[in-house]
Amino acid sequence: MADTNNVDYERSDVRLRLVGWLAAGLATFVVVTPLVLPLMFPSSTKHVTPASRPAMSSNAPPLEVSPQTTLQATRQGEAQIERSYGWADRSRGEVRIPIDRAVDILVRKGLPGWPSP
Numbered sequence: 001m002a003d004t005n006n007v008d009y010e011r012s013d014v015r016l017r018l019v020g021w022l023a024a025g026l027a028t029f030v031v032v033t034p035l036v037l038p039l040m041f042p043s044s045t046k047h048v049t050p051a052s053r054p055a056m057s058s059n060a061p062p063l064e065v066s067p068q069t070t071l072q073a074t075r076q077g078e079a080q081i082e083r084s085y086g087w088a089d090r091s092r093g094e095v096r097i098p099i100d101r102a103v104d105i106l107v108r109k110g111l112p113g114w115p116s117p
Contacts, residue, residue, distance in 0.1 A: 064070055081096070088094040097105075 083098050084096075085098070086096045088096045
């Protein structure tokens with residue numbers, strides 16, 4: 001027979017008692033947490049129905065009734081300004097001219113400080 005002096009099977013390196021305590025702690029955490037959270041955050045557990053919502057505050061910005069119409073009117077007004085002559089700042093003598101006319105003048109005179117074509 002083979003000699004078996006002080007030879008034994010391999011013992012586990014895992015401490016079963018520690019694993020048991022960790023499992024019990026995790027189970028306790030999983031059970032206790034849903035019970036404690038409503039006590040910590042009571043407002044989040046109230047169910048709000050649409051009828052019980054607070055009224056809109058008076059300092060909220062008003063909503064547009066017809067945003068497409070407002071946008072179209074704004075664009076038409078800006079296009080009219082771009083196509084017409086007028087004062088940009090009368091006190092400083094600045095005028096507004098149509099974009100097409102400004103491009104024609106720029107092509108004819110060139111930019112100040114740049115060589116003319």
